[in-house]
Amino acid sequence: NAGVTQTPKFQVLKTGQSMTLQCAQDMNHEYMSWYRQDPGMGLRLIHYSVGAGITDQGEVPNGYNVSRSTTEDFPLRLLSAAPSQTSVYFCASSPRSAGGDTQYFGPGTRLTVL
């Protein structure tokens, strides 16, 4: 049971490039989410999904797309990278969207946009 896995661990992009951050969980969780964390700040919610085929926006969705075609995977796409998207990105999952459910976080992807 690997929990929540994220790839890559580190990535450097040039402005305007696109890429996909991968997130997978093997716990059969319905709920998955993406956060970004800027230096010295708390986490901010980008997008979330309450189940396969269902996604919604969080606090800071601009510049990012998501899709959820399977229960296991929740990729985050940067359409045209900007320096303001330099951050650490965390993926998380929980059994459902219930208030009492615990979220499990991945180890993060550190992204630098030049």
Added chain:
Amino acid sequence: DAKTTQPNSMESNEEEPVHLPCNHSTISGTDYIHWYRQLPSQGPEYVIHGLTSNVNNRMASLAIAEDRKSSTLILHRATLRDAAVYYCILRESGNTGKLIFGQGTTLQVKP
């Protein structure tokens, strides 16, 4: 989205108890109170959560005020490994289930 307020930082001595406060005056009746902590260069990890009653687990205790407008995370004996940023978060029940993080409290533990 419900918000929480925590002190920016706190200090503790090793092997002493630590009480980390959190105010959440706009909490709704179905919001759960969650605590997560984040060690340097790691993702957040779950500590404890509760709805109305006080809760205990192997990591910590959670004391919830009777009116639910505040709560306190209690680490019974702080160790150097407990130095981290502690986040108090309200998790919405229902369709969204969003976790909205605040700034958290940076806990320093002195030997």
